[in-house]
Amino acid sequence: MTGRERRAWLVVGSLFATLFFVFGSGYNTAGVFFTPLLDHFGWTRAQLSLLQTTLALSAGLVVPLVGWLLDRLEARVLIVAGATATGIGFLLASRADAFVPMVVAYVLIGLGLGAATLLPVSLVVANWFGARRGLALGLAMGGTSAGGMVMTLVASRAIAHGGWRDGYLALALPIFVIVIPLVATTVRTRPPAGTGSTVAEAASALPGLEVDAALRGRSFWLIGLAQFCFAFAASGTNLHAIPYFIGIGYGAARAALFMSLVLGIAGAGKLGMGLLADRIGARRALALNFLLCACGMVSLLFAANAAAAAAFLVVYGLTVGAPLTLVPLVMADSLGLRRFGSLSGLLGLFNILGGAAGPVVAGRIFDVTGSYAAAFEAFALALLLGAAASAGCVPLGEAAPREPARVASRAEDVAGA
Numbered sequence: 001m002t003g004r005e006r007r008a009w010l011v012v013g014s015l016f017a018t019l020f021f022v023f024g025s026g027y028n029t030a031g032v033f034f035t036p037l038l039d040h041f042g043w044t045r046a047q048l049s050l051l052q053t054t055l056a057l058s059a060g061l062v063v064p065l066v067g068w069l070l071d072r073l074e075a076r077v078l079i080v081a082g083a084t085a086t087g088i089g090f091l092l093a094s095r096a097d098a099f100v101p102m103v104v105a106y107v108l109i110g111l112g113l114g115a116a117t118l119l120p121v122s123l124v125v126a127n128w129f130g131a132r133r134g135l136a137l138g139l140a141m142g143g144t145s146a147g148g149m150v151m152t153l154v155a156s157r158a159i160a161h162g163g164w165r166d167g168y169l170a171l172a173l174p175i176f177v178i179v180i181p182l183v184a185t186t187v188r189t190r191p192p193a194g195t196g197s198t199v200a201e202a203a204s205a206l207p208g209l210e211v212d213a214a215l216r217g218r219s220f221w222l223i224g225l226a227q228f229c230f231a232f233a234a235s236g237t238n239l240h241a242i243p244y245f246i247g248i249g250y251g252a253a254r255a256a257l258f259m260s261l262v263l264g265i266a267g268a269g270k271l272g273m274g275l276l277a278d279r280i281g282a283r284r285a286l287a288l289n290f291l292l293c294a295c296g297m298v299s300l301l302f303a304a305n306a307a308a309a310a311a312f313l314v315v316y317g318l319t320v321g322a323p324l325t326l327v328p329l330v331m332a333d334s335l336g337l338r339r340f341g342s343l344s345g346l347l348g349l350f351n352i353l354g355g356a357a358g359p360v361v362a363g364r365i366f367d368v369t370g371s372y373a374a375a376f377e378a379f380a381l382a383l384l385l386g387a388a389a390s391a392g393c394v395p396l397g398e399a400a401p402r403e404p405a406r407v408a409s410r411a412e413d414v415a416g417a
Contacts, residue, residue, distance in 0.1 A: 004191060008128045012136050014186040015121045016143035021179050022083050023117040024147015025090070025171040026055070026109050027235075028263055029155045031242035032256055036164040043099065045243070049363035051106045052239050053356045056231070058110025060352015066115050067345020075120040076187040082116025083179045085109075090172035094165045117144075119344045122328035126337055127190035134282070134329055138274025141325045145270060148263035156256045208336015208396070214343055219334035222389040223327065224350035226286065229386030230323045231351045233297065233379035236358030237320070241300070244372045248304045258313060265317030273322035274329070282329035283393050289326060290387035293319035297380040301373055323386075334393045354382075 030052050038048055066078055089109035096102040121140055129136040151171060158170040214220045238259070245255035269289075277285040296316030302308035328344070335343055362375035 008136070008191070010186055011124060011128055011188070012140050014182050015124060015140040016146075017182055018079060018083065018179050019117055019121060019141065019143030020147030021151070021174040022086050022147075023113060023144045024149075024263075025151045025155075025175075026086055026113045026117075028144065028148025028238065028259075029152050029167075029171065030055075030239050031259055032152055032155045032159065033164055033167060034239065034243055035246065035252060036159055036167075037102075040164065041099070044363075044367060046360060046363040046367050047099070049239065049359040051102060052235065052359040054103050054106045055110035055113070056235060056352055056355030056359075058107045059114035060110075060348050060355065062111050062114040063119055063348030063352070064342075064345035066119055067341040067343070067348065070120060070123050070189070070341030070345075071339065075124050075189040076183050079116045079120050079183045079187060080180055082112040082114065082120075083175050083183065084112070086112030086116060087172045087175035087180075088112075090168045090175075094168035094172070114348070118324060119341070119348065122331075122344060123341050124187060124189055126328060126332050126340060132278065133332065134274035134276075134278035134325070135271075136274075137328060138271040138325045141270045141274075141321070142267040144324060145263045145266035145321045149260045149267070152256060152260045152263060156253070208338030208340065209343075211339050211342050211346070214335050214339070215346075217335075217394070219393045220343065220347070222392045223330060223334065224347050225389040226290070226323070226330075226386045227327060227347055227350040228354035229290070229382040229389065230327070231354030232358040232361075233293070233354075233382045233386075234320050234323075234358070235355040236362040236375060237297065237300070237316075237379055239359045240362045240366070240372060240375070244300075245303065247372075258309070261313050262317040262320065265314060266319075266321035269318035269320070269322045270325045272318070274325045277326055277329050282326055282333050283390060283395075286323065286326040286330055286390040287387045289319050289322045290383050290390060294380045294383035294387070296320070297376055297383060300376050330390065330393055334396055336396050 034048060037043065037051075038045070041048075066082075069078060086109050089105045089107075089112060092108060093102060093105035096105055118141075122137065125137045125140050126133060154170050155167040159167040209217070241262075242252075242255045242259055245258055246252055250258070273285055273289055276288075292315055296312055296314075296319060299308045299311040299315060303312055331340065331344065331347070358379070361378065362372060365375040365378075366372055
């Protein structure tokens with residue numbers, strides 16, 4: 001293994017740690033705090049769901065700016081700034097004594113997540129790897145699931161011993177102690193080119209579509225629809241699954257364990273689907289993943305039965321996180337790398353809409369009907385729509401036949417992959 005290859009995998013490890021402690025804590029632990037906050041403050045489920053919606057809106061609204069900046073600044077600058085904002089948000093949440101201060105804390109957490117996690121990680125991995133991009137991105141994105149699995153249990157244990165305030169403090173500490181120093185010393189947007197070119201100049205030399213050309217093609221909009229469907233279903237399910245399990249007879253500890261297992265299994269799903277995408281193509285792998293995830297969602301409707309609950313844990317777990325790996329791969333295949341940051345930022349708007357709508361829709365449905373059944377059915381239908389959108393995306397060479405020099409893959413993989 002060459003020095004450049006070792007450096008590339010070190011970058012992957014650092015990005016894994018970032019997603020483990022920042023994304024895993026910020027997005028995936030929400031369900032653990034749901035019932036404690038409900039009991040402490042007496043808010044409605046729809047009102048409490050607004051916290052996760054606020055987080056999603058904040059993350060999504062900042063993503064276009066983050067994408068634009070990533071085409072011009074080093075990724076580590078934005079990751080460190082975002083991680084710092086998320087850590088401060090957790091500290092503020094631990095001291096909140098009313099709804100408005102808690103909303104402010106979640107705004108800050110969301111801004112940090114938008115700046116530090118999925119978009120910069122996808123960009124950095126796409127630039128460091130070529131032939132093994134699916135494997136590398138699957139490993140890095142596995143941090144979201146592994147972090148969610150571990151930090152869900154950490155937060156649950158902290159809440160059990162010291163209350164929900166200690167739960168937030170337990171999420172903040174590793175960000176300041178581990179993530180920020182690690183990223184600052186190891187992560188770079190792309191391998192050293194040896195030419196002294198700026199980040200913007202290096203990006204302009206990569207294959208791919210300009211923003212205006214991408215907006216005129218169908219693949220951009222289909223990827224956006226797939227993003228919306230994924231975020232709508234995943235955000236709503238991940239927030240409400242724990243109270244749903246509690247409501248159908250499982251204890252709070254077992255419900256938290258179920259979601260921890262889902263997140264742990266999701267890590268294997270991201271890696272497996274990344275490897276599958278390297279073999280059959282990202283577009284086909286994403287469509288298949290959506291179909292399987294819809295099957296897992298249907299199983300959740302019957303989770304009072306142990307076999308159906310197990311099917312949900314395995315099938316939903318293997319597929320719910322894989323779009324985090326597969327969507328960037330579809331983007332690289334259909335839109336290219338030249339304006340990857342800016343286009344990812346624009347596509348993040350679809351993610352934010354879905355992520356904001358899912359929790360509130362499910363909470364409102366429960367408040368009106370006393371059941372989550374209609375919400376989970378809507379999520380399953382959204383996943384089927386995402387499968388159709390994924391299958392309709394077009395490879396870059398077919399989308400822009402007049403630019404053969406720009407759409408061809410680079411002859412060399414800068415990471416030696």
